[in-house]
Amino acid sequence: MGETMDSLTDYSAPTLIEGFAQVVAVEGKMAWLVPEQTSSCGGCSSAAACSSKGIGTISTRLEARRFQLVNDAGLRVGERVVVGIRENALVRASITAYAIPLAVLMLAGALAQWIAGSDFVTMAAMISGLVLGLWLARLRSERMMLKGELAPRFLRRAGMGETCNS
């Protein structure tokens, strides 16, 4: 707060979004990590403690989001680390997952309404458009994955008691 930004700061350069994750397994050169819950309540580091295990709970939801990292840093099970992804990667991922299927859906619906003018035909065209859009999203996400745009990077080990609010 109250910091002044110098005029040479490059605002166009993509910054990294940092997050906390815990190492849950190490397999050879790869480490498996589970992200910690981040929410407006700020209870990131207590996510595992504030919910019991079960279908649909925060714990199982976070376990479903397990990801792999190359273990160059020699991480061990139980360690907390700070990982980061490029800020624009989140926006590009959102556009791929949601905007592409939605655009194809709306385009198909508009075309069907213009040509046929019937609710049934429009509905069928929109569902087909959604399926096509999801397929296009899959192709694009595979390309992004091959370029490594969706992979989080290891930044540093988290300090003792370090949270997303500190």
Add this chain to the structure above:
Amino acid sequence: MTEYVLLFISAALVNNVILARFLGLCSFMGVTTRIDTAVGMGLATTFVITVSSMADWAVGAYLLEPYNLWYLRTVTFIMVIAAAVQFTELTVKKVSPPLFQMLGIYLPLITTNCAVLGIAILLVEHKMSFIEATVFGFSSSVGYSLVMVMMAGLRERLALADVPRLFAGPPNGFIVASLLALAFMGFSGMTS
């Protein structure tokens, strides 16, 4: 075609779901601290609202109306919205696991977003056709996303401003939200 353009402008700007109807305020205040999270939440909500508007219209037209079950509409629409969110979550997970890892955290928040239910109830109360309901759902959610991103941009700048301690954070956010709502009131002058 003109009626759909007017419907879009009306739902996105004049009767904006956040600043004119005051729906979805929890996510508006909670997820607008960074632009990238606001974009992620906005796009996810746009997708879910559009898909659930289509499903809600179909359920209303082919189930609730023929069997005279309108008194069950709120419960039914909540179920449809929950199903739409689950569908979206499963689809994103299946289509692209890396995208699910990155974006999956926003989806559960949408289930409890009152804007989604509010739009579903509005579209059946106005007795819209299928295409009108879809355009209404899509444009309302575009308006929602627009305001989320605007607010996030303003809050990112405000975080750097030297404001009195008592006003820092949410109090400042509420003041900015009220000023935005006042600005959006100006759009109501565009319609007769």
